[in-house]
Amino acid sequence: MKLYIKLAAICFSLALFVSCGNADDDVEFGVNGGGDLGLGKPVDDCLNLGDGELVLSIQDQYTTLPGKVSIFFKVSDTDGDPVPGLTANQFTIYEQGRNDECFSTISTTESFARISPNSQIFNNNTILVLDLSNSVLSSSMEELKTASASFVNNVMPVSDTESFKMAIYWFDGEDKLHVLNELTHVKQDLLNSIDGINANISNDPSTDLYGAVIKATDKAEKLLAASTTNDRIGAASVVIFTDGTDQASRYTQSAALKKVDNANKNIAFFSIGLGAEIDTDVLGKIGKTFSVFAGNKEQLETTFNDISFRVSEQANSFYLFEYCSPKRDGSGENNLAIQVKEGNRQGAVQTKFNAKGFTGGCE
Incomplete structure (x- = not known):
């Protein structure tokens, strides 16, 4: 440095x-x-x-x-x-x-103009937020685990590096964003945590989607502040998956969308929806950077791959250009x-x- x-x-x-x-x-x-x-x-x-x-x-x-x-x-x-x-x-x-x-x-x-590795001064954090309410666990859990693992493999570099980190959280009906894996640069830890998801992980069958959006954005803001220091620059991506609409009604739709709209400009928001019960308009606003929707669980891996490509592009569109x-x-x-x-x-x-x-x- x-x-x-x-x-x-x-x-x-x-x-x-x-x-x-x-x-x-x-x-x-x-x-x-x-x-x-x-x-x-x-x-x-x-x-x-x-x-x-x-x-x-x-x-x-x-x-x-x-x-x-x-x-x-x-x-x-x-x-x-x-x-x-x-x-x-x-x-x-x-x-x-x-x-x-x-x-x-x-x-x-x-x-002597050159593009230098931005990893020297750049931190990129991704927060993957999974809906593990009863409807997901009972009907598409294995497909979600496969798709999430594919997402991790696509977004995280082949070799572990401190410049690229990811955290995985999940939500159900509780007023809480549960930790599946804390922020880490170790890809295998993320894959192991996904593999550990089981049908008994959740105790509340409802869906607190808006609460998850608000809490995930707050976490992204904190990560961004922590990774932007006197010698590093930070950016973050929030990726939210759900197969339905908010049922818990703890938080309003307007509060969730306002949180996304007012977030730091260096936070990108992506959303993935599954099935016929989702509200594509709302998910499109939550995933204001890019949104994608799967009609059935067999399409989940394809949609997660699509988003992973977008997240990787986002991180790799930052450049450190130097010349004498x-x-x-x-x-x-x-x-x-x-x-x-x-x-x-x-x-x-x-x-x-x-x-x-x-x-x-x-x-």
Whole structure:
């Protein structure tokens, strides 16, 4: 983490920032409170890039002497769908100094531009919430266990890493979100806990869906706060499965939906519904990032796989892009624009950085 600890003076709040720095200051990450571009803004008209189909949302930015600029951002399309798998050669860097009328392109080769492993500074937490009310346990328990295990295998990396963690909770009619497995980076622990689900796990046959949504969101908020520290950035996903509607009536639908709507922008919400008794409209609002519905239990694994793909895409659409700037000490604040191209789609974002202390020799 030495690479990220001594940084340039920073004035940013996580998620999106516009900041500059002095390599003697510690990086601090806050909460993503900006708009679609984060702390970035639309690029200057002089670049003539036109309308973009991709959105670059800056999560953080900092500089490291002797001359490195690092940008942590998320890429999605205009519908909000994540765009994973981008490489350094798909990005174009533009800089504008105080003596430049417009931006000049910086060679990605000469600037040593690269996409670095975001696992170095990124924590991704997933909360899987399962409906284990009587209707599930009596009719689709084995199918749910198979589907949940498939979800874990798809979302968690092949090799255990502290950067990707998951917790599994379940609910029935009680006013409680039960723990099946606490947050962990060990995939096998999660699989073992799923295998241990049995027909006697629940004592209340009702369904406290809205309570589960509210409690799961609270847990995601706490996890996000804990994983977003002075040298790490966090994001979270909440995945809720149910085969019916709320029956316990402890909490209102409006309270549950308000909790989801007002949640931190770095929390993604997914929902999975099973059978004919679900309310697809409500589940669609709970799973505001993406929702999927299975008509019968035989389709459960397919729907869980679909959601796991979306969750993985969400996590893998965050990028740490770094390059060595030709700007040097004394140039002051400089404008920076990054453009990305993916097939026929493109998008760009603009921000600024301070080149205080910049010299040659950046790698």
